Amino acid sequence: MSQPEIVQNDLADEEVVARVDLGGEDELYVTPTRTLLYRAEGLLSDESVEEYPHGAERITVSEGRRKAKVTLDYGLDGDATLSLPAKRLDRALPPIVEGVLHANDILDEDEQLERLFRFSELTIAIAGRRIVRHIGANLWDEDFESYRYEDVSDLAFEDGSVATSVVLTVNGRQERFKAPNEDARAVRAALETTLLSYWDVDSVAELRAAAESEDDEAAASEPEAGDNVSFGDGPDPLMADPTEPEELPENATRQREDAGAEQDPTAETQAEADASAGGAATDPATQQVEPSSSQSEGPGASAEPDPSLGETSTPAPDPSAAESASDPQSGTGAESWADSIQRSPEPQSAPDLTEAQSPPTDQGAGSSQQPEGPESQAGEGGFEGSGFESATPAVDEQLREELAELRTIVEQQNEELRAQRELVEQLIEELRRGR
Numbered sequence: 001m002s003q004p005e006i007v008q009n010d011l012a013d014e015e016v017v018a019r020v021d022l023g024g025e026d027e028l029y030v031t032p033t034r035t036l037l038y039r040a041e042g043l044l045s046d047e048s049v050e051e052y053p054h055g056a057e058r059i060t061v062s063e064g065r066r067k068a069k070v071t072l073d074y075g076l077d078g079d080a081t082l083s084l085p086a087k088r089l090d091r092a093l094p095p096i097v098e099g100v101l102h103a104n105d106i107l108d109e110d111e112q113l114e115r116l117f118r119f120s121e122l123t124i125a126i127a128g129r130r131i132v133r134h135i136g137a138n139l140w141d142e143d144f145e146s147y148r149y150e151d152v153s154d155l156a157f158e159d160g161s162v163a164t165s166v167v168l169t170v171n172g173r174q175e176r177f178k179a180p181n182e183d184a185r186a187v188r189a190a191l192e193t194t195l196l197s198y199w200d201v202d203s204v205a206e207l208r209a210a211a212e213s214e215d216d217e218a219a220a221s222e223p224e225a226g227d228n229v230s231f232g233d234g235p236d237p238l239m240a241d242p243t244e245p246e247e248l249p250e251n252a253t254r255q256r257e258d259a260g261a262e263q264d265p266t267a268e269t270q271a272e273a274d275a276s277a278g279g280a281a282t283d284p285a286t287q288q289v290e291p292s293s294s295q296s297e298g299p300g301a302s303a304e305p306d307p308s309l310g311e312t313s314t315p316a317p318d319p320s321a322a323e324s325a326s327d328p329q330s331g332t333g334a335e336s337w338a339d340s341i342q343r344s345p346e347p348q349s350a351p352d353l354t355e356a357q358s359p360p361t362d363q364g365a366g367s368s369q370q371p372e373g374p375e376s377q378a379g380e381g382g383f384e385g386s387g388f389e390s391a392t393p394a395v396d397e398q399l400r401e402e403l404a405e406l407r408t409i410v411e412q413q414n415e416e417l418r419a420q421r422e423l424v425e426q427l428i429e430e431l432r433r434g435r
Contacts (some may be wrong), residue, residue: 003029004038004040004047006038006049007027007036007049010036011029011031011036014031014033015031015032016031017030017032017095018030018095018268020088020092020095021088022084022085022092022188022428022433023088023432024042024431024433025040026038026039026040028084028092030095030096030099030101032099032102032429033053033097033103033319034051034052034053034054035054035099036049036050036051036052036080037049037051037052037084038176042428042430043426043427044427044430050082052072052080052082052096053072053074054072054096054099054100054102054350055074055100055103056072056073056103057073057074057075057141057142058073058140058142058398059071059073059097059100059138059139059140059141059142060073061089061093061118061139063089064086064199065086066085066431067083067084067085067086068083068084068086068089069081069082069083070082070084070089070092071233072100075076075374079170082096085432085433093116093139094115096118097113097116097140098112098113101113101125101127101132101140104142106144106146106273106387107127107129108129111128111129113125113126113127114126114128114193114194115186115190117186117190118139119180119183121135121136122135122136122177122178123135123139124177124179124187126191126194126235127194129148129149129150130146130147130148130149131146131149131168131191132144133145133146133147133177140426147168147170147175149194149195149199150198151170151171152168152169152170152195152211152257153169153170153207153208153211153212154167154169154171154204154207154208155167155168155192156190156204157184157188159181159184160181161335161337162180162181163180163181163184164176164179164180164181165177165178166178166179166187166191198202231433266313400414
């Protein structure tokens with residue numbers, strides 16, 4: 001099958017390993033190093049070719065009802081998204097994944113991808129020499145596990161009510177993963193076919209026997225070198241009771257019991273100094289209280305009560321009065337303020353706003369007694385004298401002409417709607433093809 005000229009120019013001499021029909025004239029060309037998406041000329045776009053290299057670090061797939069998107073993440077170089085019809089995804093995805101696995105040196109150069117299974121967050125890639133398993137939201141990334149067939153010694157399946165467990169014995173350890181029951185038969189067939197073909201046996205029982213014989217041969221060929229292992233003499237042991245030096249250095253730490261027994265004479269001196277300082281600090285406070293009490297006893301406070309009034313409680317001095325008495329400037333300020341109040345003229349009485357604002361009662365009464373106009377009389381009298389006349393033949397002829405013009409306009413709009421409907425149907429068809 002021939003290739004479009006624009007695709008041939010981009011491919012040059014590169015070999016095409018897979019070709020997928022995407023519907024219409026759109027196609028997908030997969031080479032060992034990249035994927036080419038060919039878009040034929042359509043209503044919304046011209047003929048074009050998009051290139052997607054296989055050196056990606058992550059593959060992400062998102063599916064919709066009609067479209068599916070495959071995103072290749074290139075790390076620091078950004079990402080690229082390939083859009084194609086959802087019903088073509090299962091055919092287009094395996095060659096793309098195979099190219100990415102080859103580009104990341106996960107598969108050998110001549111190794112092919114046999115089957116690709118996607119179960120929710122589990123991806124199983126069955127290749128010619130290994131099984132690649134990935135768990136996660138992405139279809140594939142660098143966090144994966146690979147099991148080579150040469151290390152697999154047994155294969156078993158455990159049926160369940162919802163899923164089937166696949167048990168692989170790899171290097172003496174069991175690796176498990178689950179597949180839905182509706183896909184379990186396909187997974188079993190693909191695993192048995194590739195694994196038995198690699199070991200060149202016809203059944204799983206023969207696989208177990210072949211793996212056991214190889215293990216026995218490998219164990220017999222290994223030399224018994226367990227007693228010949230030597231770790232040397234080892235380091236010299238540390239002395240448990242070293243002799244103490246005759247002279248200790250000046251910065252040497254003292255023994256704990258000596259430090260507890262002796263007391264620092266400077267500590268007692270410091271404590272006495274703190275006590276004396278605390279006593280001295282209380283004296284100024286006492287001295288400050290006495291002047292304040294003497295200041296509070298002013299002329300007003302020293303006045304003796306009238307003995308004729310009997311025994312009365314001495315009122316507490318007013319702080320504001322004491323301050324005014326002690327501060328002569330504040331007294332002069334109060335007197336000047338009082339003088340300014342006495343000298344200020346009395347404010348004139350404002351006019352009565354209610355009298356100015358209220359309209360005269362005569363005017364209100366006069367307005368309410370105004371005679372009714374002709375309009376009100378006409379409203380009370382019905383439609384008599386309103387000026388309405390019956391339709392004339394001239395008005396009927398004008399209405400007929402307007403209806404004819406409207407009918408012509410509606411017919412033209414119907415023709416335009418038919419043409420637009422055809423364009424919309426063509427547009428929908430191209431969108432279904434993943435344009």
